[in-house]
Amino acid sequence: xxxxxxxxxxxxxRFKSEPLRVxxxxxxxxxxxxxxxxxxxxRRRAExxxxxxxxxxxxxxxxxxxxxxxxxxNFAEGAIGLGVDELRWPNAVRPGDVLMVETxxxxxxxxxxxxxxxxxxxxxVTVNQRGEVVQTMLASVMVPKRAARxxx
Amino acid sequence: xxxxxxxxxxxxxRFKSEPLRVxxxxxxxxxxxxxxxxxxxxRRRAExxxxxxxxxxxxxxxxxxxxxxxxxxNFAEGAIGLGVDELRWPNAVRPGDVLMVETxxxxxxxxxxxxxxxxxxxxxVTVNQRGEVVQTMLASVMVPKRAARxxx
Numbered sequence: 001x002x003x004x005x006x007x008x009x010x011x012x013x014r015f016k017s018e019p020l021r022v023x024x025x026x027x028x029x030x031x032x033x034x035x036x037x038x039x040x041x042x043r044r045r046a047e048x049x050x051x052x053x054x055x056x057x058x059x060x061x062x063x064x065x066x067x068x069x070x071x072x073x074n075f076a077e078g079a080i081g082l083g084v085d086e087l088r089w090p091n092a093v094r095p096g097d098v099l100m101v102e103t104x105x106x107x108x109x110x111x112x113x114x115x116x117x118x119x120x121x122x123x124x125v126t127v128n129q130r131g132e133v134v135q136t137m138l139a140s141v142m143v144p145k146r147a148a149r150x151x152x
Numbered sequence: 153x154x155x156x157x158x159x160x161x162x163x164x165x166r167f168k169s170e171p172l173r174v175x176x177x178x179x180x181x182x183x184x185x186x187x188x189x190x191x192x193x194x195r196r197r198a199e200x201x202x203x204x205x206x207x208x209x210x211x212x213x214x215x216x217x218x219x220x221x222x223x224x225x226n227f228a229e230g231a232i233g234l235g236v237d238e239l240r241w242p243n244a245v246r247p248g249d250v251l252m253v254e255t256x257x258x259x260x261x262x263x264x265x266x267x268x269x270x271x272x273x274x275x276x277v278t279v280n281q282r283g284e285v286v287q288t289m290l291a292s293v294m295v296p297k298r299a300a301r302x303x304x
Contacts, residue, residue: 034215036222037230049230058233059218063186063211070188078189078201081210087236 003076005146006118009105017068017101019129022056024095030060056093061135065126068101079141082119087137091128098129106138110145117142155228157298158270161257169220169253171281174208176247182212208245213287217278220253231293234271239289243280250281258290262297269294 002008024043031040035057038045046054073079093099107121120143126135154160176195183192187209190197198206225231245251259273272295278287 030215034219036219037227039230039232050232057215057218058236059211059215063182063209063215066209066211067186067188075189078191080191080202081241083241084210084239085237087239089233089235 003074004143005076006108006120006143007146009108009120009143011105011108013105015072015103017072017103019098019100020064020068022060022064022093022095022097022099024054027054027056027060027093027095030063031057035059051092054095056097058087058089058135061089061093061099061126062087062137064099065101065124065135065137068099068126069103069124072101072103075143077144079120079143082140082142085138087135089135091132091134093128093134097134099126099134101126111142114142116145116147118145119143155226156295157228158260158272158295159298161260161272161295163257163260165257167224167255169224169255171250171252172216172220173250174212174216174245174247176206179206179208179212179245179247182215183209187211203244206247208249210239210241210287213241213245213251213278214239214289216251217253217276217287217289220251220278221255221276224253224255227295229296231272231295234292234294237290239287241287243284243286245280245286249286251278251286253278263294266294268297268299270297271295 039049039051039055040057043054102125104123109119111117111119119140121140124137125133128134191201191203191207192209195206254277256275258275261271263269263271271292273292276289277285280286
């Protein structure tokens, strides 16, 4: 797939990522490293929690969603995160779930402070194999214009 | 340290986490898995980016901050993430940086829909060894009351 620059996007563009399967091993490994809470760590203890079973850390879901977004948009020189708003996890992610990210470009504009860079505002919705929404977020990234290439 | 329940917190409480050192190996490993962009992946390519060197994925910073928060607050039955707002990364995290999370409890209330649970609104600020802010966020979590223990 072609690499993208700011110039290649417009308001209203929509993208769908490839699917990504979540394994129990990865879910527990992420939790051990970054979110050591019992409903992310231990199947036995998670079964006694309000989730009635192991669920992924929201930060793991966010990280997997980032991977799918990066792969899908495939920015030639990367996208620099300016901030995230309204990050929500309306349904739990469980071992074996298959995630996919749907991206909608909400707004694009040139950067005022950095010539040759553009700002992209988008919404990412992460869904599972049943179409249930497991994460939503609004975010802004800075992405170079094609003409800026020689500067980089 | 004692495990905490909703009952143990009040508005205005402040906490400081232990320090956590970010290694180049972990930074690159996280990027390979979740945020494969050149300024997170390769020292050589990152040196030619606007960051002039390797920086951590914002999602890695968020995940490390979660670990420090979880360890510090030490909720007896975990804290369930209800959502995050205004997640920002005002300064880059680089290999060798030492991160610390400062938590301020902004608001607490009982859950309307789930008896025995409370909702905590807090701000986490992640700083590096020079006191520079590398991440800020507002978030809400649901935490059980001590009396709800028998239900769990």
